[in-house]
Amino acid sequence: MPPGTDKDHCVVGVDFGGTKILAGVFGEKYECVGRARVSTKADRGVDEVIGRIARCVRESVDECDLNLKEIKAVGIGAPGAVDSESGHVIFAPNLDWNDVPLKNELEKQLDVPVFLENDCNVCTLGVYQIELKAKPRDVVGIFLGTGIGGGLIVEGNLYSGFNRTAGEIGHMVLEVGGPKCACGNKGCFEALASRTAIFRRIKQAVKEGQKTILTEMLGPELEDLRSGDLRKAIKRGDKFVEHVIEEAAEYTGIAVANVINVFNPEVIAIGGGLMEQLEDEMLAIIVETAMDYAMPGTAKGIEIIATKLGDDAGITGAAVLARRHVQ
Ligand SMILES: [Zn+2]
Numbered sequence: 001m002p003p004g005t006d007k008d009h010c011v012v013g014v015d016f017g018g019t020k021i022l023a024g025v026f027g028e029k030y031e032c033v034g035r036a037r038v039s040t041k042a043d044r045g046v047d048e049v050i051g052r053i054a055r056c057v058r059e060s061v062d063e064c065d066l067n068l069k070e071i072k073a074v075g076i077g078a079p080g081a082v083d084s085e086s087g088h089v090i091f092a093p094n095l096d097w098n099d100v101p102l103k104n105e106l107e108k109q110l111d112v113p114v115f116l117e118n119d120c121n122v123c124t125l126g127v128y129q130i131e132l133k134a135k136p137r138d139v140v141g142i143f144l145g146t147g148i149g150g151g152l153i154v155e156g157n158l159y160s161g162f163n164r165t166a167g168e169i170g171h172m173v174l175e176v177g178g179p180k181c182a183c184g185n186k187g188c189f190e191a192l193a194s195r196t197a198i199f200r201r202i203k204q205a206v207k208e209g210q211k212t213i214l215t216e217m218l219g220p221e222l223e224d225l226r227s228g229d230l231r232k233a234i235k236r237g238d239k240f241v242e243h244v245i246e247e248a249a250e251y252t253g254i255a256v257a258n259v260i261n262v263f264n265p266e267v268i269a270i271g272g273g274l275m276e277q278l279e280d281e282m283l284a285i286i287v288e289t290a291m292d293y294a295m296p297g298t299a300k301g302i303e304i305i306a307t308k309l310g311d312d313a314g315i316t317g318a319a320v321l322a323r324r325h326v327q
Contacts, residue, residue, distance in 0.1 A: 010066060011322040012057050012112075014076040015119070015314025018042060018094035018146075021053055023060035024315035025071070026323075030130055032312070034064030042095045049095070050102065054109040073113045075322030077122030077314050078102065081165050087116045090165075093182065115325045119314060121158050121167060124151025125324075126317025127269045127307045136266035140259050141307070142169055143272035144252065147182065148190040152263070170194070172258060174251055189255045193248040195274045199225055201244055213238040227277035234281055242281070248274075249282040253289025260294040260302060271307035279306045 009028040014021065018040060025034040036059035038052050053076070061068055080092030087103020089095075106114045117125075124141030132139065139153040148170030152159040160166050170190035171183050178187025179197065191197055203222055206215060213233045214222055233241040256268055268290075275282065287304045309316055 008070075009072065009323075010064075010070060011072050011319050011326070012060060012074045013122075013315040013318030013320070013322060014053060014057060014074060015122075015318060016040070016053060016076055016078045017119070017314075018079055021056045022311075022315050023053075023056040024312070024319065025060050025064050025066065026316070026319035030316060030319060032315070034060045034062075034066070035315070036060035036063055040095070046097060046100055050100075050105045050109070053102075054106060057106075057110060068110055068112055071112050073115060073322035073326045074106065074110060075115050075117070075122070075318035075320070075325075076102070076106070077117055077119035077318045077321070079119050082116055082118045082121075083164055084115070084117050084160065085164065087114065089116070113326065115321050117158070117318075117321055118149070118151070118165075118167070120149030121151040121160070122317035122321055123149075123271065123307075123309070123313040124153055124167075124269070124317070125158055125320045126309055126313045127271065128153050128156075129320040130316055131269070131307060131309060132267060138263070138265040139267045139269060140169070140263060140265045142252070142255070142259075142268065142270045143313075144194060144248075144270065144274040145272040146194060146196055148194045148272075152265075169255060169259065172255055174254055189251060193251040193255075195227055198230070198244055198248050198274070202241070205240070205244075210240055212240045214241065227274050231277050231281065245278060245281050246285055249285035250289045252282065253286040254293050256286060256290035256304060257293030257299075260290065260299050264298060265302065267303045267305065269305050269307045271309065271313055275306055276310050 012025050014023045021038050023036050024032045036056050038056045078089050081090040089097050089100045089102050103114045103116045120143050128139050137155050141151040143149045150167045150169030152167045171188045173187050174189050175187035179191045181188035181191035213236050283306050
């Protein structure tokens with residue numbers, strides 16, 4: 001453990017995703033002093049996955065020569081609809097989970113208080129606490145990745161809504177009759193601008209004969225396509241990929257304008273794997289489109305920024321969640 005870290009204040013933040021679980025031990029100033037990673041293996045069932053989360057927490061704690069008794073609390077961000085009061089994951093389609101009492105099960109295994117939230121809420125909390133030094137009152141986080149999620153901070157606290165599911169920005173409908181979304185609807189923001197939607201568009205166009213540098217880079221099936229490949233293709237002058245990314249950025253800008261009109265936050269922070277790779281290509285278009293579409297006068301002074309927390313947003317935000325509950 002680094003000198004200066006007070007072990008009386010350590011909490012663990014867990015980023016629980018469909019493919020991997022990350023855990024980080026954080027000291028008082030949110031310095032990460034130990035971390036661990038395991039794969040989720042959702043196909044092995046609920047009990048196995050919960051056991052793997054507990055193992056990941058134990059490994060991260062062991063990594064910095066602490067033991068669980070010294071940990072004040074564990075915060076965890078889970079993918080899907082979460083009831084943070086009961087600590088149940090209500091519905092997580094990527095994991096095939098329905099109504100799982102995750103908080104109670106983990107508390108049984110770890111004997112440490114556990115606090116649960118939706119993953120994008122947790123990331124928004126992390127951005128708010130760590131990145132936004134001016135502590136604006138109202139903040140919206142939007143995360144562009146495999147799907148699109150969001151989180152709302154009102155007066156410095158997470159806003160969860162009547163059924164505690166607020167912040168589903170990815171399922172705002174932007175194109176009536178548009179492409180089908182994983183939620184069953186059509187034309188959701190997520191079905192138009194997530195990494196999944198972008199990859200689907202590119203692969204479909206290639207099938208229909210579209211020329212792109214991506215097939216030179218990855219072969220005709222574009223098998224291992226990643227967000228970083230899109231950036232490389234654009235840098236090499238691929239106009240088709242540039243156009244697809246511009247469109248995704250425009251949809252994101254329209255979503256941001258809707259958020260500004262409805263919610264009028266001081267800051268809108270955009271993150272996620274897609275944004276991390278393509279900030280240079282997307283952010284300016286997002287801002288310009290948002291300003292075009294927001295009602296005149298409503299966007300004045302609002303900051304639209306890219307978050308810098310990257311892959312650590314999940315564990316950091318979960319640590320913030322844990323600390324907020326024990327302080
Ligand atoms: Zn949807």
